[in-house]
Amino acid sequence: MARIRGAGVSIGAGGSVPLSADHSTDAKWLARAIDLATANVASGGGPFGALVVRDGGLIAEGQNRVTSSLDPTAHAEVVAIRAACLAVGDFSLDGATLYTSCEPCPLCLSAALWARIGRVVYAADRDDAAYGGFDDREFYELFSRPRSEWPVPIVSVRPANATAPFEAWLANEARTRY
Numbered sequence: 001m002a003r004i005r006g007a008g009v010s011i012g013a014g015g016s017v018p019l020s021a022d023h024s025t026d027a028k029w030l031a032r033a034i035d036l037a038t039a040n041v042a043s044g045g046g047p048f049g050a051l052v053v054r055d056g057g058l059i060a061e062g063q064n065r066v067t068s069s070l071d072p073t074a075h076a077e078v079v080a081i082r083a084a085c086l087a088v089g090d091f092s093l094d095g096a097t098l099y100t101s102c103e104p105c106p107l108c109l110s111a112a113l114w115a116r117i118g119r120v121v122y123a124a125d126r127d128d129a130a131y132g133g134f135d136d137r138e139f140y141e142l143f144s145r146p147r148s149e150w151p152v153p154i155v156s157v158r159p160a161n162a163t164a165p166f167e168a169w170l171a172n173e174a175r176t177r178y
């Protein structure tokens with residue numbers, strides 16, 4: 001039996017991030033994320049939904065689109081982050097909260113960090129995802145092991161000009177930092 005956490009709210013962004021003062025607000029947005037996830041199954045997609053909220057207002061929603069868009073990176077959180085960035089016209093979602101029906105996988109957690117999301121709140125967790133047949137927990141465990149033990153070789157080749165792109169970047173005074 002899966003470990004389903006009813007109306008529980010888990011905070012996945014680390015202990016330094018303060019809890020919301022209003023957990024009923026978290027519960028409301030999480031309920032929406034879960035609805036999105038469940039509805040997506042009925043549409044033939046994966047059971048994941050997410051949304052980006054800032055200052056109490058919804059910026060964008062996302063549902064898993066891996067199979068329909070032939071995009072293995074089209075996880076609900078990534079879809080929501082992309083839509084939110086387009087909606088606000090910025091590559092930063094600083095101060096926003098990412099609500100997701102399931103604990104973000106390493107890809108989505110990284111996407112949240114790159115987007116400068118301020119807080120992540122999730123419902124189900126990696127064990128629930130494993131129950132559903134998904135690899136989130138497996139990937140987390142993989143990342144915790146030495147690369148020498150990975151089934152996929154991750155190879156570093158370092159030609160003489162390996163850092164040339166960074167030198168070009170640093171030399172470009174008009175660069176847009178992110």
Ligand code: ZN
Nearest residue numbers: 075105107108
């Ligand atoms: Zn993901």
